Amino acid sequence: MKAALYDIFRKDLLGTPVWMESVQDIETAKLRVMELATRSPGEYFVFSQETKEIVSETAPRFFDLAV
Numbered sequence: 805m806k807a808a809l810y811d812i813f814r815k816d817l818l819g820t821p822v823w824m825e826s827v828q829d830i831e832t833a834k835l836r837v838m839e840l841a842t843r844s845p846g847e848y849f850v851f852s853q854e855t856k857e858i859v860s861e862t863a864p865r866f867f868d869l870a871v
Contacts, residue, residue: 834850
């Protein structure tokens, strides 16, 4: 079994990364981000354990707060 090389994170309301899951390849990571974002909209990013860099991310979302 291959080690998972990519971690998927979601940013919480304060912008803190929350780990969601790990996958083996970037294609699977991108598909999973789309699936997760469909079920629970928000900001997601993919972190490469090999390069220690963010390799994919969703566009930031801005929400209007009712005052």
